[in-house]
Structure formats: structure tokens, C-alpha cells
Amino acid sequence: MARLQLSSVTKSYGDFKAVDDVSLEIADGEFLVLLGPSGCGKTTTLRIVAGFVEPTAGSVRLGKDDITALPPWKRNAGLVFQSYALFPHMTVNENIAFGLEMRRMPKAEMAPKITEALRLVRLDHLGDRLPRQLSGGQQQRVALARALVFRPDVLLLDEPLSNLDAKLRGEVRVEIRELQRKLGLTTVMVTHDQEEALTMADRLVVMSEGRIRQIGSQQDLYERPAEKFVADFVGRSTFIDGRRDGPGRFVSAGGLIVACEGNGSGSASLALRPERLALMSAAAAAMDNCFPGTVEFISYLGSQVDLHVRLSPKERVIVQIQNRPEAPLPVIGEQVHVGWSKSTGRVFQS
Numbered sequence: 001m002a003r004l005q006l007s008s009v010t011k012s013y014g015d016f017k018a019v020d021d022v023s024l025e026i027a028d029g030e031f032l033v034l035l036g037p038s039g040c041g042k043t044t045t046l047r048i049v050a051g052f053v054e055p056t057a058g059s060v061r062l063g064k065d066d067i068t069a070l071p072p073w074k075r076n077a078g079l080v081f082q083s084y085a086l087f088p089h090m091t092v093n094e095n096i097a098f099g100l101e102m103r104r105m106p107k108a109e110m111a112p113k114i115t116e117a118l119r120l121v122r123l124d125h126l127g128d129r130l131p132r133q134l135s136g137g138q139q140q141r142v143a144l145a146r147a148l149v150f151r152p153d154v155l156l157l158d159e160p161l162s163n164l165d166a167k168l169r170g171e172v173r174v175e176i177r178e179l180q181r182k183l184g185l186t187t188v189m190v191t192h193d194q195e196e197a198l199t200m201a202d203r204l205v206v207m208s209e210g211r212i213r214q215i216g217s218q219q220d221l222y223e224r225p226a227e228k229f230v231a232d233f234v235g236r237s238t239f240i241d242g243r244r245d246g247p248g249r250f251v252s253a254g255g256l257i258v259a260c261e262g263n264g265s266g267s268a269s270l271a272l273r274p275e276r277l278a279l280m281s282a283a284a285a286a287m288d289n290c291f292p293g294t295v296e297f298i299s300y301l302g303s304q305v306d307l308h309v310r311l312s313p314k315e316r317v318i319v320q321i322q323n324r325p326e327a328p329l330p331v332i333g334e335q336v337h338v339g340w341s342k343s344t345g346r347v348f349q350s
């Protein structure tokens with residue numbers, strides 16, 4: 001049974017729908033990530049689950065209970081926000097105790113719970129410090145301890161890592177995920193960072209303009225994006241505009257004839273993953289989907305190199321190649337051949 005269930009949830013502000021008919025089921029112990037660009041309705045969705053925003057329509061269930069009309073403090077949800085929102089004048093221990101006091105827990109019962117929560121986030125030794133005496137990563141972990149201390153039924157994380165530097169973000173990501181697994185906590189995390197989403201999620205929900213565009217695993221979204229927006233937002237894609245021209249054929253605006261899967265006619269867009277494109281030998285030029293081009297730009301990324309290759313006056317693609325010492329890199333202006341398999345290109349009607 002779903003632990004948490006949103007059914008046709010909509011939130012309107014006047015004529016504008018911040019969340020538009022969102023339905024979702026989150027399984028017990030699942031780590032679900034809501035991913036989407038700024039303003040797409042992620043935080044609003046999370047705040048509806050937490051009870052801080054009342055939906056205009058639809059319902060939220062936690063386990064067997066309809067919690068749509070319950071105030072936040074009667075929902076057993078642990079929250080961690082983007083800004084750590086710790087009380088600056090309270091120690092770490094007092095910050096964590098706050099949620100327990102709100103729930104009217106007797107003082108004597110609190111101490112072991114606080115110790116346990118701090119141990120979980122590996123900050124046992126810092127309970128007496130003030131937030132300003134902690135690093136960003138430590139403050140974030142206090143915020144997490146504060147959300148965990150009352151053993152929530154569901155953990156809600158809103159961009160919890162966005163204030164951390166890249167290295168720390170990587171570490172705290174792993175910590176949060178391991179802790180969540182250990183405790184079997186049903187979790188919904190919001191982020192606009194696709195790498196964070198892909199590395200942390202059991203399942204992902206891609207949103208734009210208040211609506212769900214696709215729900216699925218990493219592979220579903222990456223290999224089988226349901227629409228152009230998803231192909232663009234998850235992973236990298238180069239898009240080539242043109243039209244479908246009968247079964248298995250796409251013709252680009254610049255006149256390239258591309259073999260592809262599927263059928264149809266009319267204007268369309270071909271999405272190509274840079275890492276699925278390859279440099280071919282000139283001998284392959286007669287094959288399907290092998291086109292001559294000129295290297296116009298090179299970006300060196302260490303283990304990989306992006307080549308921006310012009311295939312026609314209207315088309316330029318990115319080819320990501322491995323940087324290997326034995327293979328000399330092309331130079332700007334060099335003539336190359338670029339190829340890809342028929343199944344690589346995905347065509348979206350436009």
C-alpha cells in the first residue's frame with residue numbers, strides 16, 4: 001500500500017495554477033524525488049503534503065488517513081528546508097528539542113531522543129554549540145536531526161543541499177541516503193539539480209508548469225523520455241529540428257536524412273545524447289547516420305571532451321568522447337565524421 005498518496009492535487013492562486021492536477025503514490029520506505037525547473041511547483045507540492053498550503057482541490061492521504069484538512073502539527077512529517085532555519089540563539093540540543101517541546105514531550109524523555117538523533121547524523125559531540133559555531137554541512141545535519149528526532153512517518157526535504165559547496169554536497173547526499181535506508185523512512189525530496197536527483201532517488205517525478213511530465217526510474221527518464229521537455233531536462237540532449245518523413249526517417253531543416261525508430265509525419269525534433277554519438281572513420285561515410293562535419297569548438301572536461309561539430313549550416317551537434325592518452329584529440333577546424341545508431345535518436349513531434 002502507498003504510504004503517501006496525492007490524488008488530483010491542484011493549488012490555484014487566482015487564475016494561476018502553481019500545482020495542476022498532481023497524482024502520486026509513494027511507497028513505504030521509498031525515496032522519491034520531485035525534479036523540475038524553478039517555479040514549476042515543487043515546493044508548493046511539498047508544502048501541501050506538510051500542511052502549510054491548503055490545496056484548492058484534491059486530497060492527500062498518509063497511510064489509511066485522509067490528512068488533507070489536518071494542520072501541520074498534527075501530521076507526523078519531518079521537514080528540512082533549503083535554508084537550515086535553525087534558531088540562532090539556541091544551542092544544537094535546544095534546536096532539536098524544540099520539535100519535541102511542540103509535541104509536549106516530558107523533558108526527561110527528551111534527552112535520550114536528542115542524543116540518538118545527534119548520533120544518527122554523527123554530531124554527538126556538538127550538542128552545546130550554537131548554529132554559528134558550526135559549518136554549513138553541520139548545520140544541515142542538525143536540521144536533519146531535528147526532523148528525525150520525533151520519528152516522522154514521512155520525511156520532506158526541500159533542496160536540503162543547495163547551500164553546501166559541491167564536495168560537501170556529495171558527502172551529505174550519501175549520508176542522507178544511507179540514513180534514510182537504515183531508518184526505512186518514506187521520503188520526498190525536492191530539487192532542481194538533476195545530478196542530485198539521479199544519484200539519490202529510487203524514483204523520480206519530473207515536473208514543469210505545475211504538472212507531472214513523467215514518473216519513473218533513472219533509466220526510464222534517461223532512455224525513454226516521454227516528451228522533449230524531459231529529454232532536455234534529464235541528461236543532456238542536442239536537438240535538431242526538422243520533420244518526420246514516413247517510417248524510420250527524419251529529415252532535418254538543414255537537409256540531413258536520419259534513420260530513426262518509429263513512424264509518423266509532420267514537424268518534429270530529434271534528440272541526440274552527446275555520449276551516444278561517436279567519431280567514425282571516413283570509411284563509414286556511406287552508412288546510415290554517418291555525417292561529415294567540422295569541429296567548431298572543443299570543451300575539455302578532463303576524462304571527457306565535448307566536440308561541437310557542425311554538420312550543416314543549420315545543424316551543430318555535441319559529441320562527447322573519452323579522453324584517452326593514446327588517441328590524439330581533434331583540433332578546431334578539423335574535418336570529422338559523426339555517427340550514431342538508429343535507436344539513439346529520439347524523435348518528438350513538435
Ligand SMILES: Nc1ncnc2c1ncn2[C@@H]1O[C@H](COP(=O)(O)OP(=O)(O)OP(=O)(O)O)[C@@H](O)[C@H]1O
Pocket residue numbers: 013017018036037038039040041042043044045192
Ligand atoms: N503564495 C503564493 N502566491 C502566488 N503565487 C505563488 C505563491 N506561492 C508560490 N507561487 C507561485 O507558484 C509557482 C510555484 O512555486 P514553487 O515555490 O512551488 O516553485 P518551485 O518549483 O519550488 O521553484 P524553485 O525551484 O525556484 O524553488 C511559482 O510561479 C510561484 O511564483
Ligand SMILES: [Mg+2]
Pocket residue numbers: 042043044
Ligand atoms: Mg522551491
